[in-house]
Amino acid sequence: MHANRIAVFLRGCARLVSRGGRWYFAWLALLALMIVTGIAGYARQATHGLIATNMRDQVSWAFYIGNFTFLVGVAAAAVLLVVPAYVYAWKPIKEVVVLGEMLAVSALVMCLLFILVDTGSPQNMWHIFPLIATPNFPSSLLVWDAIVLNGYLIINVTVVAHILYKLFNGKAYDKRVVVPLVLLSIPWAVGIHTVTAFLYNGMASRPYWNASILAPRFLASAFCSGPAILLVLFQILRKTTGFPISDEAISKIAEIMSYAMFVNLFLLGAEVFKEFYSATEHSVYTRYLFFGLHGHHAIVAFAWIAVACSFLAFLLFVVPATRRNIYTLNLGCALIFAGVYIEKGIGLVIPGMTPDTLGEIYEYTPTATEWMVAAGVFGVGFLVYTLLVKIAVPILDGRFQAGMDVPLEVAPEAKPAH
Amino acid sequence: MSDDSRSLPVVQDEGIPGEPPEAAVSRRAFLQTVAGAGAAAALAACDVESSLRRHFKELSKEEVERLIQKVQRDHEARFGKKDWKVTARAPMPGVEFGYGLDLSRCIGCRRCVYACVRENNQSRDPQVQWIKVLEMDKVRGVDVIESDAYYEADAVPRPGKFYMPVQCHQCRHPPCTKVCPVKATWTEPDGITVVDYDWCIGCRCCMAACPYGARRFNWATPGIRAEEVNPHLAVLGNRVRPKGVVEKCTFCIQRTREGRYPACVEICPVGARKFGNLLDPKSEIRYVMENKRVFIFKEELATRPRFYYFYAT
Numbered sequence: 001m002h003a004n005r006i007a008v009f010l011r012g013c014a015r016l017v018s019r020g021g022r023w024y025f026a027w028l029a030l031l032a033l034m035i036v037t038g039i040a041g042y043a044r045q046a047t048h049g050l051i052a053t054n055m056r057d058q059v060s061w062a063f064y065i066g067n068f069t070f071l072v073g074v075a076a077a078a079v080l081l082v083v084p085a086y087v088y089a090w091k092p093i094k095e096v097v098v099l100g101e102m103l104a105v106s107a108l109v110m111c112l113l114f115i116l117v118d119t120g121s122p123q124n125m126w127h128i129f130p131l132i133a134t135p136n137f138p139s140s141l142l143v144w145d146a147i148v149l150n151g152y153l154i155i156n157v158t159v160v161a162h163i164l165y166k167l168f169n170g171k172a173y174d175k176r177v178v179v180p181l182v183l184l185s186i187p188w189a190v191g192i193h194t195v196t197a198f199l200y201n202g203m204a205s206r207p208y209w210n211a212s213i214l215a216p217r218f219l220a221s222a223f224c225s226g227p228a229i230l231l232v233l234f235q236i237l238r239k240t241t242g243f244p245i246s247d248e249a250i251s252k253i254a255e256i257m258s259y260a261m262f263v264n265l266f267l268l269g270a271e272v273f274k275e276f277y278s279a280t281e282h283s284v285y286t287r288y289l290f291f292g293l294h295g296h297h298a299i300v301a302f303a304w305i306a307v308a309c310s311f312l313a314f315l316l317f318v319v320p321a322t323r324r325n326i327y328t329l330n331l332g333c334a335l336i337f338a339g340v341y342i343e344k345g346i347g348l349v350i351p352g353m354t355p356d357t358l359g360e361i362y363e364y365t366p367t368a369t370e371w372m373v374a375a376g377v378f379g380v381g382f383l384v385y386t387l388l389v390k391i392a393v394p395i396l397d398g399r400f401q402a403g404m405d406v407p408l409e410v411a412p413e414a415k416p417a418h
Numbered sequence: 419m420s421d422d423s424r425s426l427p428v429v430q431d432e433g434i435p436g437e438p439p440e441a442a443v444s445r446r447a448f449l450q451t452v453a454g455a456g457a458a459a460a461l462a463a464c465d466v467e468s469s470l471r472r473h474f475k476e477l478s479k480e481e482v483e484r485l486i487q488k489v490q491r492d493h494e495a496r497f498g499k500k501d502w503k504v505t506a507r508a509p510m511p512g513v514e515f516g517y518g519l520d521l522s523r524c525i526g527c528r529r530c531v532y533a534c535v536r537e538n539n540q541s542r543d544p545q546v547q548w549i550k551v552l553e554m555d556k557v558r559g560v561d562v563i564e565s566d567a568y569y570e571a572d573a574v575p576r577p578g579k580f581y582m583p584v585q586c587h588q589c590r591h592p593p594c595t596k597v598c599p600v601k602a603t604w605t606e607p608d609g610i611t612v613v614d615y616d617w618c619i620g621c622r623c624c625m626a627a628c629p630y631g632a633r634r635f636n637w638a639t640p641g642i643r644a645e646e647v648n649p650h651l652a653v654l655g656n657r658v659r660p661k662g663v664v665e666k667c668t669f670c671i672q673r674t675r676e677g678r679y680p681a682c683v684e685i686c687p688v689g690a691r692k693f694g695n696l697l698d699p700k701s702e703i704r705y706v707m708e709n710k711r712v713f714i715f716k717e718e719l720a721t722r723p724r725f726y727y728f729y730a731t
Contacts, residue, residue, distance in 0.1 A: 049661040050620075051544065051637035060625045060635060066674065069729055120620020120662025123469045127600035127617055134473050134601040134617075142599035204719050205593060205629035285564050358550060358584060358631040359562035 008402055009168050013391045019406050020390065031383045038376005041369045042117060050120055052369040058362035059353045061118070063370045066345035067377070068114035070225070072196045073218065073344065075107035075152065076189040077226020082182060084256055085130050090249045094173075095396050097182060098163055099237070100230060101156040103389040104189075108153045110381035117373050141199040148192045160392070167395050169402050193218050200352065208285035208352045217267045222311070223260035225340035227253050227335040235330070241393045251324050254332070258317035261336065265314060268307070287352040288361070296354075298363040302346050309339030465660070468616040473601065474654065477606060482506050482653075489657050496658070497644040506653040507675040509608035515669050516609070516696035516703040517680075518712065522729045523690035526551055526574040526581030527599055530682035530691065533698060534585075537670060537681035538656040541640030548634065548667040549585045549682060556580055560715070585682075586611065586632035586667035587715065587723030594624035594633065603664070609696070609724050610669050612654040618663040625664060629716050630723075633666045669693070694725065706730075 045052040055062045078100040084170050085096040116122055127133040128146060135143045164385035166173040197215035204210050231253055237243035272290075277281040287293055291305045292336055316322045357359045366374075395399035399407040434503045456465030467488065471477070477485065531549045540546040552565035556578050565582070575581065588609050595603050595611060602617035603624055624635045639661040651657040652672035659665050670680035674693075683691040703726075705714065712726040 049636065049638040053637075056637065057625065057631075057634055060622045115621075118621070120622070120664075121618060121660070122620075124600070124617065124619045127473075127602070127619060136597075136599055136601045139596050140599040140623070141597065142621060146599070199623075200626075202597070203593070203627050205627055281561075281563060353626070355563060356631055357562075358552060358567065358630050359565045359633075360567055 005169065005402075006165075009165055012168060012402065016391045016394060016400065017387045024390075026382070027386065031379045031386065034375045034379030035383070037128055037372045038374075038379055041376060044369050045117070045373060046270025052367065054364055054370065056364075056369045058356040058360050059239050059350065059364040061349055061353065063345065063366040063374060064114045064118040066349040067374055068111050068118070069196060069218075069348060070344040071107045071111045071114065071381075072149070072193055073222030073340070073351075074226045074229060075104040075111065075149075076193040076219075077222040078103040078107065078230060079156070079185050079189040080223065081253070082186060084252060088249070088252055090245070092244050092249075094161055094163065095243060095245070097178075098392055098396060099243075099389070100158055101160050101231065102385060102392060103226075103230065103233070104156045104185075105153060105160065105388065106381045106385035107154070108149055109384050110377050111149060112153075113377045113380060116373075117377065130303070141195065141202055144195045145192075145199055145406050148188065148195050152185070152188050152192050155181055155188060158402075159185070160388070164392055164395050167398070168400070174204055178339055190219065197312075200348070201276055206285075206352045207282035207358050209348075211271065213267055213271055217264070217271070220260055220264040221340045221343060224257055224264055224313075224336045225344075227257050227260075228337045231257075231333050232269055232330065235326075237389070237393065242397070243393065244397075250329070254317050254323040254329055257336070258314065258323065261310065261314040261317060264340075265310060267311075280373065284355060285351040288354055289347060293355065294361060296361045296363050298365060299346050299350055302342050306339045306342035306347055307337040310343070313339060435695045466659075471616060473617055474614040475604070485653060489653055493647070493649075493651065493658065497642075497647050500644075500647065500649040500708055502649045502651070504651045504653065504657070505672060505675075507671075509606050509610075512610045512674060512695075512697055513529065514607075514696045515588065515674060515705075516694060516701075517588070517669065517690035517704040517725045518691070518695050518703050518710075519725070519727050520690040520710075520730045521580060521582060521727055522731045523688045524551075524569075524581045524583060525688055525690075526553060526569070526576075526579070527687065529687060530583060531684045533681040533685035534667070536554075536646070537648055537673075539640070539642060539646075539651075539658050540665075541636065541638075541642060541659075542646065543641035544638055546634050546636070546640070546665070548632070548665075549583050550631065551581055553579050553581055582727070583682075584632070585725070586669075586714070587630050587721065587725035588667075588669060590722035590724065593627040593629065593658060593719075595722060597623040597627045599623065608675070610674075611666070612668055612671065613664055613666060614654065615657070615659050615663045615665070620643065620662040620664065622664065626642075629719050631662050636661045646655055 053062070053064075081100045082097055084090075085093050090096060109353060116125070119125065128135050131135075135146075137143045137147075159178055162177055163173045194215050197218040200206070200209035201211070201214045232251060234243065234245045234250060238245055272286065274287040284293065288296070289299060292300045313332045313336035316328050316335070323332070323352055354364070396405050425700075436580055440647040471481075472483070474482075474485075486504045486506055490502050493502060493504075494500070528551050531547050531551060534540070534549050535542070535547055538548065549568050552562065552567050553569040553576070554561060554565045558564055560582065569576075588605075588611055590605075590609075592605055592611050595601075595605060598647065599621060600617060600619055602619070603611060603613045605611045622635055622636070625635060636659050640659055642658060647658065648656060650672055650676075652668070654669045655671040670678075670682075679693055680691075683693045692702050692706050694703035696703060698704065706728055707726065710728040710730055714723055715725075715727060
């Protein structure tokens with residue numbers, strides 16, 4: 001009988017995602033195109049080996065791992081938005097939890113895919129599983145990362161599925177299930193980003209990473225980029241589905257982000273001071289990032305663009321007038337997103353390995369194959385989020401329950417009040 | 419590009435093979451070669467038997483024996499009939515290998531680099547080398563940031579320069595094995611850090627962790643011609659690697675566990691390389707440690723290498 005109700009729920013979900021307007025299907029088609037591109041890129045990589053990328057022994061981690069690192073931050077920060085939602089007692093707390101956790105789920109799917117496409121022998125991946133193989137626990141931070149990321153994925157999927165399933169059946173969600181899990185997911189969010197930072201931090205061979213400031217910087221930058229994505233999503237959902245979030249809540253998020261941006265810039269400044277004032281051999285990586293080294297300048301422009309983006313975004317968010325203006329607010333979101341994406345994607349991984357441990361400079365830029373594969377992974381992630389939102393929103397606002405017809409795209413009465 | 423467009427010339431005598439001329443192939447030609455090796459690659463990818471076996475250290479004697487036969491079959495299938503001799507010899511009791519490198523003698527000729535490539539079946543295309551020789555300024559001392567691994571010279575040693583070959587240091591506290599998520603690399607009782615190529619997932623954590631740049635990744639299926647393959651193979655050593663896994667110097671495990679010198683020691687024309695049993699007080703390496711002054715590369719990282727540099731003169 002219970003199985004029957006789950007089947008009804010799943011059929012309802014399938015009906016929700018299979019109906020939609022022209023723009024919805026155009027968006028799905030675009031995502032499908034991205035995924036097909038990714039499959040083509042990965043097929044090439046699987047045939048020739050990772051030589052289809054521009055990674056080499058000198059720079060043995062690059063674009064994929066940079067994207068992975070950035071997305072761990074997104075996954076962490078999405079859930080941490082639950083904290084201000086509680087503190088300031090926002091009305092759509094349930095919606096914020098569900099949308100944040102769904103973003104975390106999509107980001108985690110992309111994280112795991114980026115790790116998978118980066119491994120040279122994915123057919124051996126099962127060697128990391130306990131009982132049947134030999135995970136190097138507790139010594140290997142990658143094993144820790146696999147545990148915390150998968151655990152985080154399970155927690156978030158459980159919460160989202162539970163809330164939606166209950167609401168679909170016209171019942172209130174079980175607080176004894178949801179509250180402890182949401183409370184657990186908050187320190188766990190800090191945990192996934194800390195463990196990911198330690199993955200780099202623990203390598204004494206790479207002075208650029210082997211700095212205690214690394215994990216705090218990871219968290220600070222995640223608190224900037226993750227909420228930026230959610231702010232934009234909230235506005236889109238408010239327009240398209242009547243998602244009830246007030247301007248005040250949005251401006252509160254922006255205010256919290258401005259503190260995070262300040263901490264992020266401060267930590268960057270602290271690191272820059274230490275590197276350049278002491279000017280030891282270890283400052284060579286930071287010099288490569290900001291000024292180039294021995295005539296190699298491939299990432300210098302990116303480094304300065306990232307700093308400029310982060311600084312401008314901070315100014316836009318710290319001034320109340322610009323953070324309340326929807327245009328400057330969204331510009332700030334775009335800037336901080338770009339800033340952190342460059343900082344984590346390029347500024348963290350590449351200088352960590354350039355010059356390499358024996359002083360060699362190999363200038364890395366991604367190949368077309370790497371862009372294709374990354375596009376595919378992002379396509380999968382966006383698809384997951386799109387489908388989840390498509391299912392969640394009508395269930396959350398009560399327009400879709402067991403035994404009902406699939407609702408219209410926008411419920412006319414649910415238009416935002418302002 | 420450092421790996422396939424820049425060449426690594428070595429000052430050559432007669433009969434010292436450097437790179438084969440076809441090493442300088444264009445990218446297109448190279449990719450075609452790789453595509454040509456596609457059958458082998460596809461075979462390797464579908465190597466269910468290798469993918470499903472247990473960790474090397476969990477294998478019984480009979481299973482190791484079967485693995486040895488499989489390695490031989492695989493090599494025969496790819497490279498044809500040869501005088502194959504595949505081994506998986508256990509470490510000798512009472513032996514811990516140690517290595518000494520005399521920086522005052524090394525002339526930077528790179529014979530060790532190529533002897534190693536031949537002995538250990540490294541890929542010729544793309545080029546993989548386990549030893550890197552750094553040219554350094556005498557006035558700067560050991561300064562890796564200012565060093566040059568791609569020096570091109572008509573004659574070595576060049577004035578004002580000295581040479582520092584770097585390879586796996588076989589650390590007592592290896593950062594590489596610590597970070598491996600699947601225990602695919604470990605240190606044997608005789609001090610050699612090995613890789614189980616069938617167990618490695620190719621995540622390259624170990625490469626990020628190694629402070630000596632000693633680990634190499636098979637970015638493509640190793641390209642070696644049949645006549646170049648050394649048929650004396652060790653399962654945890656110089657057997658031809660699949661693509662997508664990490665490899666490294668094993669002190670020529672296939673030789674040293676049989677009581678022979680590593681290929682780099684044997685070829686060195688100036689006797690800069692010393693090798694022996696650290697547990698044997700009469701060994702050459704112990705003589706060096708007691709009578710010369712040794713130094714440890716990146717000693718501040720506390721990796722405690724079994725590889726020592728020294729100045730004999």
